[in-house]
Amino acid sequence: MLIISRVVSLGGIVAPRCTSLCVSHFSACHCLTSPKRRSPYSSVDSERYSSLLKSVMSARVSSQTPESLQAEDEHIYGPVVKAQAPSSAPRRREPRTLHPFLRSEETEETEESGPPVRISLNRGQGRSLVPSVTRILQQTLSPEQIFYLERWKRRMVAELGEEGFKEYSQNLFRQGKLFHSALEEILTAGDTKRNKSASETPEHPPEVRGYMESVSHVLEDISAVRAIESTVQHDTLNYLGIADCVARYRGVLCVIDWKTSEKPKPFLGNTYDNPIQVAAYAGALNNDDNYKYQVENGLIVVAYKDGSPAHAHQLNSELMLEYWNTWLIRLEEFTDPR
Numbered sequence: 001m002l003i004i005s006r007v008v009s010l011g012g013i014v015a016p017r018c019t020s021l022c023v024s025h026f027s028a029c030h031c032l033t034s035p036k037r038r039s040p041y042s043s044v045d046s047e048r049y050s051s052l053l054k055s056v057m058s059a060r061v062s063s064q065t066p067e068s069l070q071a072e073d074e075h076i077y078g079p080v081v082k083a084q085a086p087s088s089a090p091r092r093r094e095p096r097t098l099h100p101f102l103r104s105e106e107t108e109e110t111e112e113s114g115p116p117v118r119i120s121l122n123r124g125q126g127r128s129l130v131p132s133v134t135r136i137l138q139q140t141l142s143p144e145q146i147f148y149l150e151r152w153k154r155r156m157v158a159e160l161g162e163e164g165f166k167e168y169s170q171n172l173f174r175q176g177k178l179f180h181s182a183l184e185e186i187l188t189a190g191d192t193k194r195n196k197s198a199s200e201t202p203e204h205p206p207e208v209r210g211y212m213e214s215v216s217h218v219l220e221d222i223s224a225v226r227a228i229e230s231t232v233q234h235d236t237l238n239y240l241g242i243a244d245c246v247a248r249y250r251g252v253l254c255v256i257d258w259k260t261s262e263k264p265k266p267f268l269g270n271t272y273d274n275p276i277q278v279a280a281y282a283g284a285l286n287n288d289d290n291y292k293y294q295v296e297n298g299l300i301v302v303a304y305k306d307g308s309p310a311h312a313h314q315l316n317s318e319l320m321l322e323y324w325n326t327w328l329i330r331l332e333e334f335t336d337p338r
Contacts, residue, residue, distance in 0.1 A: 058158035095328035133241035213307040232284040254299040
């Protein structure tokens with residue numbers, strides 16, 4: 001039984017009126033119900049899924065260990081060949097003959113008066129067959145050094161072309177010569193001009209003013225210049241070279257080598273074979289009768305064209321002896337029959 005209430009107006013008075021209706025099968029009314037959605041899992045075979053799950057959960061876990069796996073691999077593929085671990089550090093190579101770095105154990109510390117010595121290279125006086133330090137180092141480069149050098153050259157040729165790379169190399173050589181000439185002028189002028197700021201020397205060519213500004217702080221620590229652009233020769237080992245400078249750096253007598261670079265070289269390892277070159281010059285000077293003193297230390301100064309402060313790498317006596325032995329090995333490689 002369904003009772004429906006209606007509102008009826010009677011002369012301004014509102015009164016409710018009830019009407020009773022008989023309704024059968026109310027729950028079957030289509031407009032009040034929605035169709036049942038079908039579950040996506042209704043088509044799954046639940047019994048089969050349950051059986052599969054039980055079989056997986058009840059499976060035995062493998063009891064194999066790394067040792068048993070290795071034994072199985074050896075049975076199938078054969079025994080494993082293991083590399084033998086090195087028993088000690090790699091043996092350091094030594095020269096066959098240890099030529100002395102110093103002419104004597106005692107070194108002269110007396111200061112020489114007068115201008116710096118400069119012994120020019122004269123190939124006409126029996127020196128035509130004596131190889132230079134630069135030539136020996138170039139012809140005994142390691143395969144790795146040759147690889148990187150050739151790669152750098154190929155990259156530069158690709159960027160500049162053959163003629164452009166040739167002009168670039170000539171400009172570098174010219175700048176190096178101008179830089180060394182400017183240094184020679186300052187070092188031979190005495191301490192007064194040496195302590196003067198490089199920016200106050202407009203007589204230097206524009207190409208080297210940045211380099212001179214770069215080394216200005218190093219020049220302040222240099223004194224007692226003994227040799228500039230001077231030839232040194234080792235008669236026993238039969239080689240020669242031209243030392244850039246021999247002077248005191250912060251009170252220590254050194255063979256000084258001036259270098260220019262387009263890239264920063266803040267560490268000694270960045271200078272490649274330059275320490276070997278300095279040790280070779282010092283060893284030749286110590287065994288050259290033209291020089292009455294001995295030098296145990298070295299200095300490599302790397303100057304930059306943009307004027308940024310140069311890096312000064314000092315080589316003490318212990319390092320110089322290490323690089324001297326390396327030089328003797330390179331010298332043996334050069335002299336051995338090929």
